[in-house]
Amino acid sequence: MRFCPKPLSGRRNRVLTVFSLSLLLLGLISLPTRAVPKSSPSLFVGTIYTVNTTADDDDGSCDPLPSGDCTLREAINLANADGDSSTIEFNIPNPGPGCDGITCIITIDSALPSIWSPEGPTIDGTTQAANQGDTNSYGPEIEISGETAPVGTVCFRLSSPTSHTTIKGLVIRCTGQGIRIWGNYNTIIGNYIGTDATGTAVLGSFGSGISLDDVAQNNTIGGPTEADRNLISGNHSGIALWGSTTTGNIIEGNYIGTDRTGTQPLGNTYHGIYIHDGAHDNTVGPNNIIAYNGHLGVLVNEAGTTGNTITQNSIHSNSLGGINLSGGGNNMLASPSLSPGACDAVGGSTRIAWPSVAVEVFSDADGQGWFYEEGTFDWSPDGLSFTFYPASGSLHGLMVTATITDLTTGDTSEFSAPVPSGCPVTFLHLPLILKNYTP
Numbered sequence: 001m002r003f004c005p006k007p008l009s010g011r012r013n014r015v016l017t018v019f020s021l022s023l024l025l026l027g028l029i030s031l032p033t034r035a036v037p038k039s040s041p042s043l044f045v046g047t048i049y050t051v052n053t054t055a056d057d058d059d060g061s062c063d064p065l066p067s068g069d070c071t072l073r074e075a076i077n078l079a080n081a082d083g084d085s086s087t088i089e090f091n092i093p094n095p096g097p098g099c100d101g102i103t104c105i106i107t108i109d110s111a112l113p114s115i116w117s118p119e120g121p122t123i124d125g126t127t128q129a130a131n132q133g134d135t136n137s138y139g140p141e142i143e144i145s146g147e148t149a150p151v152g153t154v155c156f157r158l159s160s161p162t163s164h165t166t167i168k169g170l171v172i173r174c175t176g177q178g179i180r181i182w183g184n185y186n187t188i189i190g191n192y193i194g195t196d197a198t199g200t201a202v203l204g205s206f207g208s209g210i211s212l213d214d215v216a217q218n219n220t221i222g223g224p225t226e227a228d229r230n231l232i233s234g235n236h237s238g239i240a241l242w243g244s245t246t247t248g249n250i251i252e253g254n255y256i257g258t259d260r261t262g263t264q265p266l267g268n269t270y271h272g273i274y275i276h277d278g279a280h281d282n283t284v285g286p287n288n289i290i291a292y293n294g295h296l297g298v299l300v301n302e303a304g305t306t307g308n309t310i311t312q313n314s315i316h317s318n319s320l321g322g323i324n325l326s327g328g329g330n331n332m333l334a335s336p337s338l339s340p341g342a343c344d345a346v347g348g349s350t351r352i353a354w355p356s357v358a359v360e361v362f363s364d365a366d367g368q369g370w371f372y373e374e375g376t377f378d379w380s381p382d383g384l385s386f387t388f389y390p391a392s393g394s395l396h397g398l399m400v401t402a403t404i405t406d407l408t409t410g411d412t413s414e415f416s417a418p419v420p421s422g423c424p425v426t427f428l429h430l431p432l433i434l435k436n437y438t439p
């Protein structure tokens with residue numbers, strides 16, 4: 001999440017101004033000739049570099065066509081060096097070299113330059129559609145392909161501790177990680193990572209779609225709007241978080257393991273989200289669809305990998321289960337127990353007393369959490385038993401599961417053992433409209 005210093009309030013500004021003028025009139029201070037400090041980098045409009053070719057060379061200069069050119073590699077190098085918050089836009093003639101009238105493919109021969117600028121650039125693939133038209137109605141217009149680079153090549157590397165880099169609106173396919181982050185305050189939105197430009201076929205990457213390596217803090221993957229959603233499918237794991245200093249990252253509103261519609265299988269071969277090796281206090285949710293992955297939906301593994309909250313997602317149809325805690329992950333928080341439901345209510349118990357615990361109830365065909373049920377809870381006086389009433393009046397699936405989150409630690413449990421909902425009809429026979437999603 002990008003941190004923006006809060007501007008001074010208007011009242012405080014006026015007070016300061018009056019105070020400063022008074023001092024000036026009294027001759028008690030002399031203002032320096034350049035009195036405006038660089039209080040916030042975001043107040044300054046950085047350079048805009050406009051990529052205008054699919055070529056991947058670096059002549060050190062970004063120039064307009066036709067006398068020169070501006071490659072993505074050049075733009076990143078210049079943005080690293082210019083010291084301000086730049087923007088990298090795209091305006092590549094389409095059709096043209098590397099562009100088939102639908103998308104433009106920037107084929108990279110090696111990893112793009114590591115982005116280390118203290119105030120990183122915004123790399124905005126959606127500007128291609130603004131400049132050349134929305135030529136790919138199924139997804140982004142700019143594809144970054146490392147498919148012919150050496151096996152294991154990473155597309156983007158974000159390494160600045162203060163970067164505020166944004167990567168937006170690109171198709172990203174490399175045989176290594178799509179995006180590898182060991183920096184802070186970066187935002188990854190609106191990309192297809194691991195798929196083709198239609199979001200229906202995959203490359204088959206050996207790396208994670210996004211890897212949040214040790215020291216990755218306060219990065220945001222996705223967001224609350226459709227435009228923020230990343231499609232992360234066909235990678236090894238969709239997103240991997242690891243290392244004891246990887247914390248405060250938010251993963252929200254993404255499709256992980258599906259096609260672009262969120263309904264068809266396009267799984268990552270390993271886990272949807274793999275949190276391990278001490279990564280702690282990260283948040284998965286709300287509104288991710290994590291489905292059809294080859295192993296688990298979410299694995300939280302190894303000692304110290306705690307405080308990872310998993311909330312209000314649709315997690316289903318993953319081959320080996322929805323959420324798994326192992327090796328001390330999330331303190332191995334015990335799942336709640338549910339009693340068979342009556343369609344309009346389901347009861348259960350936890351080992352942590354309310355109000356120090358949050359329970360989430362899900363409907364599914366089996367033991368994961370396809371459909372997040374909204375509703376209300378009645379708690380027993382000791383806070384250890386509850387009855388849940390779905391807001392819609394009836395549960396949506398044949399089976400019901402639940403998770404708990406320990407509000408003291410942030411740990412979320414696995415899904416509980418499923419119980420029958422008591423409902424005669426399952427949503428799986430009906431068109432499924434998930435909260436915030438229209439398939």
Ligand SMILES: [Ca+2]
Pocket residue numbers: 058059060061062063068069070071074
């Ligand atoms: Ca150039």
Ligand SMILES: [Ca+2]
Pocket residue numbers: 129134135136137138139140141
């Ligand atoms: Ca488009």
